[in-house]
Amino acid sequence: xxxxALAKFEFLCVCLIIFxxxxxxxxxxxxxxxxxxxxxxxxxxxxxxxxxxIKDGKIAAVGESVNAPATATVVDAGGKYLTPGIVDCxxxxxxxxxxxxxxxxxxxxxxxxxxxxxxDKAIYRALAGGVTTSLLLHGSANMIGGQAxxxxxxxxxxxxxxxxxxxxxxxxxxSGENPKRVYGGRDQLPSTRMGNFEVxxxxxxxAQDYNREWDAYNAKVKRGDKDASPxxxxxxxxxxxxxxxxKLMVQIHCYRADEMLTExxxxxxxxxxxxxxxxxxxxxxxADQLAANNVGIATxxxxxxxxxxxxxAIPWNAVMAMRKGVRVAIKSDSEDYTxxxxxxxxxxxxxxxxxxEEALKMITLNAAWIIGVDDRVGxxxxxxxxxxxxxxxxxxxxxxxxxxxxxxxxVYFDRTRPGLGTTHYKEGE
Amino acid sequence: MQPSAISHQxxxxxxxxxxxxxxxxxILGLGLLSILSILTSAQETAIxxxxxxxxxVSHGVIENGVIVLQNGKITAVGSxxxxxxxxxAQVIDATGETIYPGLIDSETQLGLTEISAEATTxxxxxxxxxxxxxxxxxxxxxxxxALIPVARLNGITNAIVAPDGGDTxxxxxxxxxLAGASAPEMLLIRDLALPLNFTxxxxxxxxxFDKRKFPSTRMGLATQxxxxxIDAQDYKTKLTDYDHKKADAVRDKKxxxxxxxxxxxxxxxxxxxxxxxxxxxxxxSSSDLQTAVSLANEFKLKFVLNHISHSQPVLDYxxxxxxxxxxxxxxxxxxxxxxxxxxxSLPAQLYKRGVKIVFASYxxxxxxxxxxxxxxxxxxxLPPDEALKAITLNAAEVWGVAxxxGSLDAGKTANVVVANGDxxxxxxxxxxxxxxxxxxxxxxxxxxxxxxxxx
Numbered sequence: 001x002x003x004x005a006l007a008k009f010e011f012l013c014v015c016l017i018i019f020x021x022x023x024x025x026x027x028x029x030x031x032x033x034x035x036x037x038x039x040x041x042x043x044x045x046x047x048x049x050x051x052x053x054i055k056d057g058k059i060a061a062v063g064e065s066v067n068a069p070a071t072a073t074v075v076d077a078g079g080k081y082l083t084p085g086i087v088d089c090x091x092x093x094x095x096x097x098x099x100x101x102x103x104x105x106x107x108x109x110x111x112x113x114x115x116x117x118x119x120d121k122a123i124y125r126a127l128a129g130g131v132t133t134s135l136l137l138h139g140s141a142n143m144i145g146g147q148a149x150x151x152x153x154x155x156x157x158x159x160x161x162x163x164x165x166x167x168x169x170x171x172x173x174x175s176g177e178n179p180k181r182v183y184g185g186r187d188q189l190p191s192t193r194m195g196n197f198e199v200x201x202x203x204x205x206x207a208q209d210y211n212r213e214w215d216a217y218n219a220k221v222k223r224g225d226k227d228a229s230p231x232x233x234x235x236x237x238x239x240x241x242x243x244x245x246x247k248l249m250v251q252i253h254c255y256r257a258d259e260m261l262t263e264x265x266x267x268x269x270x271x272x273x274x275x276x277x278x279x280x281x282x283x284x285x286x287a288d289q290l291a292a293n294n295v296g297i298a299t300x301x302x303x304x305x306x307x308x309x310x311x312x313a314i315p316w317n318a319v320m321a322m323r324k325g326v327r328v329a330i331k332s333d334s335e336d337y338t339x340x341x342x343x344x345x346x347x348x349x350x351x352x353x354x355x356x357e358e359a360l361k362m363i364t365l366n367a368a369w370i371i372g373v374d375d376r377v378g379x380x381x382x383x384x385x386x387x388x389x390x391x392x393x394x395x396x397x398x399x400x401x402x403x404x405x406x407x408x409x410x411v412y413f414d415r416t417r418p419g420l421g422t423t424h425y426k427e428g429e
Numbered sequence: 430m431q432p433s434a435i436s437h438q439x440x441x442x443x444x445x446x447x448x449x450x451x452x453x454x455x456i457l458g459l460g461l462l463s464i465l466s467i468l469t470s471a472q473e474t475a476i477x478x479x480x481x482x483x484x485x486v487s488h489g490v491i492e493n494g495v496i497v498l499q500n501g502k503i504t505a506v507g508s509x510x511x512x513x514x515x516x517x518a519q520v521i522d523a524t525g526e527t528i529y530p531g532l533i534d535s536e537t538q539l540g541l542t543e544i545s546a547e548a549t550t551x552x553x554x555x556x557x558x559x560x561x562x563x564x565x566x567x568x569x570x571x572x573x574x575a576l577i578p579v580a581r582l583n584g585i586t587n588a589i590v591a592p593d594g595g596d597t598x599x600x601x602x603x604x605x606x607l608a609g610a611s612a613p614e615m616l617l618i619r620d621l622a623l624p625l626n627f628t629x630x631x632x633x634x635x636x637x638f639d640k641r642k643f644p645s646t647r648m649g650l651a652t653q654x655x656x657x658x659i660d661a662q663d664y665k666t667k668l669t670d671y672d673h674k675k676a677d678a679v680r681d682k683k684x685x686x687x688x689x690x691x692x693x694x695x696x697x698x699x700x701x702x703x704x705x706x707x708x709x710x711x712x713x714s715s716s717d718l719q720t721a722v723s724l725a726n727e728f729k730l731k732f733v734l735n736h737i738s739h740s741q742p743v744l745d746y747x748x749x750x751x752x753x754x755x756x757x758x759x760x761x762x763x764x765x766x767x768x769x770x771x772x773x774s775l776p777a778q779l780y781k782r783g784v785k786i787v788f789a790s791y792x793x794x795x796x797x798x799x800x801x802x803x804x805x806x807x808x809x810x811l812p813p814d815e816a817l818k819a820i821t822l823n824a825a826e827v828w829g830v831a832x833x834x835g836s837l838d839a840g841k842t843a844n845v846v847v848a849n850g851d852x853x854x855x856x857x858x859x860x861x862x863x864x865x866x867x868x869x870x871x872x873x874x875x876x877x878x879x880x881x882x883x884x
Contacts, residue, residue, distance in 0.1 A: 121765055128769035177546070284882050304875070305576065305794040307546035314875040320883065336760050339769070343801065349856045398804030398855045420768050427766070 031055050031072035032409060037082035037390065042357060042365050042379040052082070054386040057408035062380050081395050083360060084379050085132025085387030085407065087367035088338050090251075090278050090298045090331035092137060094120035094151070100139035101146060102182050105190060106203045108171055108239035110146025112136050118151075118159040122335045124422060127153040127413045129339035130395075130402040132387040133164060135371045137278075140174035140253040141182045143190065143200045147171050147239065147248065150371055152387070154407050156425025168372035170275065171243060173200065174253035175263060176309050197262060204270045207240030214241070249275040249372055251298075255309035257282040264293050276370040278331070280321075281313035287324035296327035296370045301347040318362065319352025329367035346396040359396055472866035475499040477514040478847060481523030486530055486822045487836035496528060498843035501865040506837050526860060529817065529852050530836050531586025531844030533824035534799045535755045536709075536735070536789035539577055539590055539605065540570035540612075545794070553593035555600070559631055559644065560657045562697035564600025566590045567619040572612040576793050578873035581607040583797035584846035584859045587617075587824075587834060589789070591624055594711070597631045597654050599624055601697065602709065604828055606844075608864040621828065622707040623697075625654075627721035628736070629713075647717070651724060658728045661698035664689075704731045707829075709755070711735035715743045722750065733827055738772050739764060748782035753827045756786045756819075759802050770809055776819070777810030786815075787824045804853030816853055 032054040039050035039062060053061035053068040061067060092099045098115035101107045116136065126134065132153050138145030150167035175196055184191025190199050213231040220228035242248045250267065254260050254277045267274035277283065280297035281304070283290055290297065299321075304313035322328045330345050332338035345363045348354035354362075368378030377385050386409035393400035405413040411423050419427055476498045483494035485506060495512040497505040505512045514520060543550035552569035555561050570590055580588075586607055592599035601620040609615035627650065634645035644650045667689045674686045700706040710725055710732040712718040718740045725732045734754040738761040740747060747754065756776050763771040779786050788806075790799045803816040811819075825835025833842045843866035850857035862869045 125762070125769045284879075302798070303794075305544055308544055311544060312878060314878050316875075316879045320879070336762065340760075340805070343805070343855050346855045350858050393808060396856065398801050398853060399808045401808045415770075 031069055032386075033066060033068045033072045033074045034077050034082065034388070034390070035074060036079055037077035038079060039380055040081060040083045040357070040360055040395070041381065042084055042361055043381055045357070049079075050082070052380065052386070052388070054406075054409040057386055057410070059380060059382055059384050059386050061382060077390050080403065081391040081393075081400070082380070083130075083389050083391065083395055084364045084384075085377065085389055085405065086130045086341050086363045087329075087365075087371065087373075087378055088126065088131050088134040088332050088341060088363075089276070089329050089367040089370040090137060090333045091126075091134040091338055092139065092333070093122035093126065093134065093335050093338065094118065095136060096120070100141040100182075102139070102141035105142045105179055105183055105188075105199045106144045106236070107138075107142050107146055108144050108203075108243065109235035110138060111149070112138055112146055113149040113163070116149055116151070116159070116162075118157075118162045122338075123151070123153050123162070124155040124413075124420065124425065125335075126338040127155050127405055128402065128415070128421060130342060130389040130391075130405055131338055132389075132405065132407050133368070133371070133373065133377050134338070135170065135251075137170075137251060138172040140172070140178040143174060143179050143196055144203055144240070145172035145174060148251065150373065152407050153405075154410075154412055154424065156412070156422055164373065169242070169248045170251050170371065171239070171248045172251050172253065173263075175200075175259045176253070176255050177307055178253070193259070197266070201266065203240060204244065204266075204272075207237055207244050208270075210234065210237040211241050211244060243272045244270060246271070246273045249273050251276055251278055251370070253278045255279050255281050255307075256312075257285040260286060261289065264289065264295065267293075275372070276327075276329070278333075279310075281310055281317060283326065283328075284314065284317045284320040285312075287321040287326050290321065291325035294327075296329065296366065297321055298329045298331040298367070298370055300333070301330050301344040302351070315347060315351040318348045319354050319358075322348075322354065322358065322362075323352075327366050327369055328362055329370050330362040331367065342395045342400060343398050346398070349396060356396055472498065472501050472843070475504070475515045475518035476863070476866065476868070477512075477518040477520045478523040478526075478528055478845070479509060479514070479520055481526040481528040481847065483837055484527060484529040484817060484852070485837040486818055487838050493524075494528070496837060496845065498845060498863060498866040501843055501867075503837060503839055503841050503843050503845070505839055523847055525849070526847050527850055527852065527857075528837070528845060528847050529584075530821045530834070530841075531846055531862070531864065532584050532799055532820045532852070533787075533828070533834065534580075534585050534588040534790050534796050534820070535787045535824050535827065536591050536791050537580075537588045537796050538593060538793040539580065539588055539607070539796060540572065540574050541566060541590065541592070542793045543571070543574060543576065554595045555592075556595055559597040559633075559650065559653060560694065561596050561600050562598045562623055562657075562701075563693040564592060565603075565620055566592055566600060567603040567612075567616050570603060570605065570612050570616060572609060572615050575874045576796070577607050579794075579875055580796035581862055581864070581869060582859060582871060582873055582876070583800070584848065584852065584862055585796055585799055586844040586846070586862065586864050587830075588796065589621070589828065591709070594624075594626050594628065594630055597626055597650055598657070599626065604830065606864060608867070608869055617830075618828075620697075620700075620706070622709050622733075623701050624709045624711060624735070625721065625725070625730075625732070626711045627651075627717050627724070628711060629717060647720070651720065654724060655727070657694075658698065658702065661695040661702055662728075664692055664695040665699050665702065701730055702728060704729060706731070708732040709735050712737060713739045713761075715740045718743065719746070736761075738775065741771060741775065741778070744778055744782055747779065748784050753785040753787060753823070754779055755789050755827075757788060757802060758791050759788075759805055773805065774809040776806040776816075780811055780815055785823055785827070786819050787827050788816075788819045800852050800857075801855050804855065807853060813851075813853060 035051040039047040051066045053066040094117045095115045096117045101110045137148045148170040150164035151162045190196040276296035278298045280299050283297045302315035318328045341363045345359045348359045365378035368374040388406045389402045390404040392403045403415045483491040493509045541552045590603045602622045604618040604621045605615050633642045678685045708730045712721045761772045790796045822835035825831040845863040847861040848859045
């Protein structure tokens with residue numbers, strides 16, 4: 001093509017892209033139909049030449065054809081794959097390195113939300129990899145770490161817009177090498193696994209005492225005792241009290257099979273809601289017990305050997321655990337891997353023979369379950385948030401990459417746009 | 430290095446053809462899996478893989494092909510019907526399989542580490558000085574590493590073993606084959622190349638001013654490096670003078686002069702100063718890259734480039750250097766203000782400018798994922814054929830072993846992979862790996878754990 005003709009053509013393309021994207025965003029809280037997509041629903045198979053009707057940021061209809069008002073903006077996906085947005089249930093991005101309050105092995109009162117840097121470019125880079133929801137966890141330096149924050153990757157919007165509305169609360173626990181190394185290195189408790197578990201148990205026993213004090217006080221008040229004086233409020237014990245009262249889901253960093261068994265015993269003893277083991281590289285050794293206790297795992301596809309407790313890691317872990325009935329998610333725990341979780345999930349097809357839908361579920365619906373938002377995101381079902389990815393290429397591969405990423409029905413990333421490809425974030429702001 | 434020298438070194442490994450099976454004791458947890466026999470005997474009978482899709486790399490794709498492996502070499506490659514299968518050959522039906530040359534990883538730490546966080550298992554780099562060309566990865570290479578079978582199960586048959594970064598000159602690379610009874614059999618070439626790192630990470634400036642030691646800046650690093658090469662030049666002159674004086678003395682029947690004191694550090698630099706061996710010049714940013722290149726040119730070093738992950742503004746300059754680039758890792762994060770795919774598209778950008786590229790895993794545990802990096806580059810514009818070439822033939826050419834490795838051609842070493850699909854697809858499972866014509870047992874410590882817990 002002639003140089004000027006080419007330039008004109010490019011200009012027209014850009015205009016068209018802007019027009020399409022504008023169509024998406026202006027109608028964000030109105031009606032959009034995406035048609036002619038290969039819809040990978042995660043819950044009810046693939047729909048060839050499928051359509052999705054998005055109304056007010058939610059999926060209002062999905063099927064081979066959908067009933068939508070004639071006024072709805074129609075976007076032709078050109079036969080491309082359409083999946084739910086990726087959910088990363090173990091991330092530490094956008095915390096400006098404030099991941100570990102490693103000054104005490106028990107810090108349940110820490111709120112990751114207080115460190116959340118909504119402008120961190122890592123949110124954008126993950127978005128460009130198709131991630132729409134992430135669980136930002138405290139690190140693993142402490143046996144009992146802080147409380148997580150759940151975000152949507154609406155990069156370019158204000159801070160509060162990125163917080164996942166009314167997400168359930170989670171707290172991070174950790175075990176094994178990290179706490180004992182951090183505190184053992186300072187000649188403090190814990191420096192062994194015995195110390196680790198004792199620190200955890202001690203904190204929970206204190207919380208039981210605290211609960212009893214409050215129960216006693218509340219009983220007095222109920223009886224009309226005007227002289228009753230309340231116990232001193234303690235943020236740390238308040239948080240642990242919420243653990244005991246099952247108001248906080250517990251997410252435990254744990255590698256070895258024996259430690260996972262000990263953690264499950266302790267969860268039963270104290271009655272808290274152990275939602276998932278994170279890393280869980282030896283889950284394949286005790287998959288029956290994990291399934292029996294309805295404890296999920298958030299694991300790596302094939303990381304291994306980086307530390308002693310990762311020596312027995314095998315890439316078949318995810319599928320072996322899944323086949324025994326464990327809810328399995330593949331997570332990133334990394335600013336790097338969160339950009340290509342689709343490739344990580346695809347590895348489960350190779351290692352163990354996961355089906356396409358099972359592989360995709362590990363980075364969508366199952367990850368959403370671990371966070372406790374599986375009724376809101378993680379699959380293409382009516383009533384769920386319209387968090388969607390249109391892919392260039394096949395998503396479960398090294399060669400498939402997101403073309404457009406939508407959150408709550410709005411495009412936040414579009415690969416065909418110049419610059420960063422963002423729609424809400426303007427460079428230089 | 431001269432091709433003939435490499436041929437010699439490769440053929441020096443020929444005793445490998447008479448390997449005897451030998452059990453290897455591995456470090457295993459819980460005593461569940463105590464003994465793992467991974468070694469095979471020499472290729473005794475010819476093998477003919479028939480009916481597969483041959484990705485020759487050098488001369489296109491052959492559907493329904495035949496490849497014959499004999500005495501450790503590829504002896505014939507072609508379409509079914511065009512190849513004579515030796516009468517005594519074991520014929521293996523490879524219908525539906527994809528067959529390609531063993532993959533070559535252009536930078537690994539295989540054999541230098543076992544468990545990253547356990548210092549006692551690491552022999553990655555000496556940090557006592559920035560100038561350590563007298564370190565030889567071959568001296569530390571641990572042939573029985575449990576990481577090696579894990580890597581080769583995914584079709585990686587050869588690799589560069591390099592010291593970790595951290596020093597300007599951290600020591601010399603080796604070129605290995607991922608099977609063998611002992612280190613000498615696996616180390617095909619000792620001291621193949623010398624990494625020269627100029628990324629800023631070599632500075633000893635961590636902590637406050639009171640904790641710094643020389644060289645704490647790039648000025649310091651460059652000065653120190655320049656001094657090392659000047660010292661090596663002087664040392665070389667001294668050696669040459671001595672040789673002359675010695676020859677004169679012999680001629681004049683006079684007592685021989687005293688030999689200069691050997692200096693291993695400076696001695697190690699001489700083949701590189703003479704341009705006989707390759708320096709692997711690592712830089713990331715445009716400015717570091719240009720400083721490093723001018724240092725290399727100052728001493729007329731023969732070099733290839735490494736990383737250049739943040740040199741996008743000067744890719745035409747890179748192309749003008751007419752040297753190959755070990756590009757990546759492709760997963761390197763872009764700079765703060767850069768588009769998300771700035772590094773993902775770098776291999777394609779270099780390829781478009783005519784630069785010969787190769788990929789590396791820059792890893793030990795994740796060497797098995799080398800083809801994933803190549804596949805990922807294709808999503809950002811690198812043609813798939815070129816991506817495969819970057820982990821086979823291009824690598825063989827860069828490391829001077831293209832007469833032996835890198836493609837399915839008669840006469841080359843029989844390092845061949847049989848898989849159920851495209852090598853660049855993350856879902857593809859490798860069915861069988863042949864190294865020097867021997868079918869490698871498709872087991873590793875990991876497959877044994879899998880099998881143990883699948884009972």
